Amino acid sequence: MSNADKNKLTLDPLELLELRKKYEELQLRVTRFSVIEQELIHARNRLDREVMIYRHLQDFNSMALSVNSETGYAQLVAESMIEIFEVEVAFVCIDIPNTGDAACRHIEGYALSEEQKFKLQLYCMQLFTDLPPGTLRSFTARESDKIRAILPLQQVVAIQVTDPQLNITVTLLGGITEKGSMFYEPIGKDREAPFIVFSQHVLGYQSNRSKTQTIREQYRILEQEQKRIVSIAENFLDFDTNPDKNIQKIVDLSSHLMNGIGSVYEKIENDLLYTSAGLEESGFTEKEAGENICFRLTNQSGRDIVCQQITEEETANYLSAWIRRFTGKTLLSAILRIDKKPIGTLAVILDASIPVNDNIFQLIRILSAALTVEERRKNALKALSESEEKYRMIFEGTPNGIIVADPEIQRLQYVNKSACNLFGYTEEEFLSKSLEDLHPPEAVEMVISRFMDMAAGKISIALNIPCINKDHQVFYADIYTNKISFGGRTMLAGFFTDVTRQRQDQQAILKTNIELKKINAELDNFVYSVSHDLRSPLLAILGLVQLINLNQESPVLVNKYIHMISASATRMDDTIKEILEYSRNARLEIRNDEIHFEPLIREIYNDVKHITTDEVRVDLQIRQTTPFYSDLYRINTLFKNIISNAVKYRKKREEASYIRIDVLTDNRQALIRFEDNGEGVEKAHQDRIFDMFYRASNSAPGTGLGLYICKEILNNIDGTIAVESVPGEGTVFTVVINNKKNTTHDKVSAD
Amino acid sequence: MIKYLLIDDDEFFLILNKDILSLSCPEQAVMEFNSATAALKWMEETLEKEPANWPENILLDIRMPFMNGFDFLEKLNDFPEASIRKVKVFMMTSSLDERDFIKARTYPSVYNYFTKPLTMEMIEEIENTPYKH
Numbered sequence: 024m025s026n027a028d029k030n031k032l033t034l035d036p037l038e039l040l041e042l043r044k045k046y047e048e049l050q051l052r053v054t055r056f057s058v059i060e061q062e063l064i065h066a067r068n069r070l071d072r073e074v075m076i077y078r079h080l081q082d083f084n085s086m087a088l089s090v091n092s093e094t095g096y097a098q099l100v101a102e103s104m105i106e107i108f109e110v111e112v113a114f115v116c117i118d119i120p121n122t123g124d125a126a127c128r129h130i131e132g133y134a135l136s137e138e139q140k141f142k143l144q145l146y147c148m149q150l151f152t153d154l155p156p157g158t159l160r161s162f163t164a165r166e167s168d169k170i171r172a173i174l175p176l177q178q179v180v181a182i183q184v185t186d187p188q189l190n191i192t193v194t195l196l197g198g199i200t201e202k203g204s205m206f207y208e209p210i211g212k213d214r215e216a217p218f219i220v221f222s223q224h225v226l227g228y229q230s231n232r233s234k235t236q237t238i239r240e241q242y243r244i245l246e247q248e249q250k251r252i253v254s255i256a257e258n259f260l261d262f263d264t265n266p267d268k269n270i271q272k273i274v275d276l277s278s279h280l281m282n283g284i285g286s287v288y289e290k291i292e293n294d295l296l297y298t299s300a301g302l303e304e305s306g307f308t309e310k311e312a313g314e315n316i317c318f319r320l321t322n323q324s325g326r327d328i329v330c331q332q333i334t335e336e337e338t339a340n341y342l343s344a345w346i347r348r349f350t351g352k353t354l355l356s357a358i359l360r361i362d363k364k365p366i367g368t369l370a371v372i373l374d375a376s377i378p379v380n381d382n383i384f385q386l387i388r389i390l391s392a393a394l395t396v397e398e399r400r401k402n403a404l405k406a407l408s409e410s411e412e413k414y415r416m417i418f419e420g421t422p423n424g425i426i427v428a429d430p431e432i433q434r435l436q437y438v439n440k441s442a443c444n445l446f447g448y449t450e451e452e453f454l455s456k457s458l459e460d461l462h463p464p465e466a467v468e469m470v471i472s473r474f475m476d477m478a479a480g481k482i483s484i485a486l487n488i489p490c491i492n493k494d495h496q497v498f499y500a501d502i503y504t505n506k507i508s509f510g511g512r513t514m515l516a517g518f519f520t521d522v523t524r525q526r527q528d529q530q531a532i533l534k535t536n537i538e539l540k541k542i543n544a545e546l547d548n549f550v551y552s553v554s555h556d557l558r559s560p561l562l563a564i565l566g567l568v569q570l571i572n573l574n575q576e577s578p579v580l581v582n583k584y585i586h587m588i589s590a591s592a593t594r595m596d597d598t599i600k601e602i603l604e605y606s607r608n609a610r611l612e613i614r615n616d617e618i619h620f621e622p623l624i625r626e627i628y629n630d631v632k633h634i635t636t637d638e639v640r641v642d643l644q645i646r647q648t649t650p651f652y653s654d655l656y657r658i659n660t661l662f663k664n665i666i667s668n669a670v671k672y673r674k675k676r677e678e679a680s681y682i683r684i685d686v687l688t689d690n691r692q693a694l695i696r697f698e699d700n701g702e703g704v705e706k707a708h709q710d711r712i713f714d715m716f717y718r719a720s721n722s723a724p725g726t727g728l729g730l731y732i733c734k735e736i737l738n739n740i741d742g743t744i745a746v747e748s749v750p751g752e753g754t755v756f757t758v759v760i761n762n763k764k765n766t767t768h769d770k771v772s773a774d
Numbered sequence: 775m776i777k778y779l780l781i782d783d784d785e786f787f788l789i790l791n792k793d794i795l796s797l798s799c800p801e802q803a804v805m806e807f808n809s810a811t812a813a814l815k816w817m818e819e820t821l822e823k824e825p826a827n828w829p830e831n832i833l834l835d836i837r838m839p840f841m842n843g844f845d846f847l848e849k850l851n852d853f854p855e856a857s858i859r860k861v862k863v864f865m866m867t868s869s870l871d872e873r874d875f876i877k878a879r880t881y882p883s884v885y886n887y888f889t890k891p892l893t894m895e896m897i898e899e900i901e902n903t904p905y906k907h
Binding site for chain 2: 580724
């Protein structure tokens with residue numbers, strides 16, 4: 024104090040005034056600082072709150088993520104409002120279109136009935152009718168009686184925000200029940216901005232939720248659609264070989280795919296009808312002849328695919344009642360055509376509520392196309408089976424054996440009935456055979472080489488191929504081959520013709536030909552010899568006539584020549600006679616005469632003995648107990664030739680010549696032995712003396728025909744002749760002739 | 775020397791030919807055989823023992839038993855060349871077959887081919903036929 028008193032003492036009034044002024048300025052400044060401080064404190068509080076709000080928002084966000092229902096979300100929003108904005112009552116209404124008529128409402132902090140909630144929503148709706156979206160509206164409850172009728176709120180703040188794209192509206196309403204209550208704090212301006220932000224946040228979040236849900240829903244639909252399409256595809260992929268079954272499948276599918284009541288496929292041609300299960304259940308099973316209702320209904324429109332309402336008047340004319348059952352429904356039908364000609368109609372009956380769009384038209388177009396394909400296939404299969412039948416008949420009906428073989432593995436793949444008959448195998452046995460089994464072992468190599476040539480296309484015909492049948496008998500076949508496609512492989516088809524008969528005939532012809540050639544040569548030889556033998560005496564006569572002319576003055580010579588002429592003429596006559604004998608034997612029918620050997624031989628001997636003046640004795644011994652039958656004329660010639668030979672070729676100028684003839688007959692045969700003591704036959708000639716014109720001796724004139732005729736005669740009358748001879752000593756001819764009568768007897772007794 | 779050798783199985787022609795030849799040549803100059811084998815045998819003997827008797831002309835029949843005219847001609851080839859050259863063979867046949875005629879011409883020792891019977895004209899022709907060599 025003393026210091027101040029000291030200062031007081033020195034202070035003049037002017038200074039004091041100055042000081043006073045400074046003090047007042049200082050006081051003013053302090054006041055101003057205090058105001059700024061106050062403001063700063065205020066601002067810090069506000070910032071703290073905002074930070075709090077944003078922290079709450081963050082919490083809200085993380086919680087919202089785990090909420091999976093709309094009501095759960097509304098509840099979360101309401102709870103968050105109470106916590107963030109410190110209201111007592113929070114009402115949340117989220118209005119989402121296409122989720123039914125119930126908007127999602129929630130109220131927190133006050134128990135309300137559904138009805139109250141609904142009323143509150145209506146109120147809010149009216150509240151925001153005139154306001155642009157996003158406007159915050161703050162008002163006291165007194166402003167409206169309506170709100171007080173619902174809730175006893177003192178102060179209310181509300182905001183409505185809308186997503187115009189998704190048409191989602193979020194309405195938030197916060198309220199304070201009583202002014203001055205413990206929790207009361209007016210909703211001031213400082214909370215407006217966060218409230219707006221919060222509301223937009225809630226909407227944004229809801230929009231995202233809705234979008235996600237829509238995408239999820241669409242995804243789900245797509246997935247279902249995909250499953251359906253896959254099942255349809257599977258259905259189609261599981262195609263049957265039988266077109267009829269596929270047609271039925273397509274008809275069933277038509278109804279199924281379009282969610283139809285039923286479907287029907289009418290065939291125009293033969294009144295055939297395919298119906299889906301749905302149509303059958305409606306009591307429709309059979310179509311009346313020639314009706315073709317769907318076709319007529321469709322055709323009158325002039326288009327191939329028609330969608331029309333089934334009306335009373337249109338169906339009234341039809342006999343069948345089935346179509347009338349579906350009056351009021353939609354008939355989607357398509358006319359099927361093959362080569363522009365209608366073959367039938369595929370029709371689906373749809374509920375009138377099902378929207379008929381391009382997709383459904385496309386669907387029925389595809390289904391009717393599939394049906395047409397099946398119908399074509401059916402026709403093709405029918406044609407194929409007809410042609411198969413035709414070829415089968417040709418294959419089976421042909422007398423040629425057909426064998427189809429695989430050239431690569433050399434196995435048989437197919438044989439027809441004629442081939443089976445040809446080889447004697449059953450089809451089953453046949454197919455197990457290999458090439459080696461069908462031909463004789465010695466021919467197999469050649470056959471396989473031919474087969475390979477055929478497979479290579481080098482040759483297509485193999486003639487006279489030896490084959491072997493089941494009984495190991497060889498036959499011959501001409502084989503013509505062709506390549507054919509059989510079960511997707513190139514096969515060799517062989518057409519077998521049995522030529523065994525032909526071959527036999529051919530061989531017989533060849534044999535006959537050789538025989539004919541031989542006969543021809545014989546004939547040639549015959550003509551040559553005969554002409555010679557006939558000409559010789561004639562030419563001799565000419566020569567003799569010349570000699571007579573030259574020796575006319577000598578009667579002795581002339582006489583000699585005349586005798587020779589006569590002898591020549593006789594010789595010629597003999598030759599002619601022999602030829603005649605030969606020809607008669609060949610030509611005349613064989614007779615059956617009873618032969619009495621004794622008189623026959625005596626007579627012949629009497630004729631023959633004139634050949635010579637020499638004495639030729641004949642000893643005849645006949646032992647004939649049973650009658651003997653044969654051809655008398657031929658036996659006469661036979662004996663005459665043998666006996667005359669014995670006379671002609673007797674040994675001249677030696678001991679007395681003789682012929683011993685023994686005849687022994689029985690029921691079966693006659694054995695005749697001619698023995699002479701003539702000049703005999705050289706061993707070298709013995710085999711040939713029976714040949715035509717063969718002459719073993721020149722000691723007497725002859726044609727060389729006699730013994731040949733004998734042999735020919737015995738061939739005709741069933742007998743044999745044999746010769747034994749020692750040259751210079753004699754000859755024995757042994758003749759055996761069958762008793763013809765006897766054979767007849769045997770036959771009779773045998774019968 | 776044998777001028778004519780007659781070979782024929784037909785006795786008539788041997789008689790006939792010998793008689794007509796006797797008008798122009800001595801009997802001992804003509805030899806006759808009724809078979810070719812006999813003629814060959816004689817020729818072999820003659821060539822060996824009396825070559826001077828080797829025949830100048832042979833009148834040969836074609837159609838004979840055992841050995842025919844052509845067989846004879848084959849056998850004739852077996853004789854020495856020089857002796858073959860000295861013999862002229864004339865075919866005497868009743869055959870009208872052309873084949874016989876053609877075949878006969880293939881034998882070099884055959885000089886001519888006549889159809890029976892033998893005539894004076896033929897004898898003259900034979901007489902006037904020169905040797906080929």
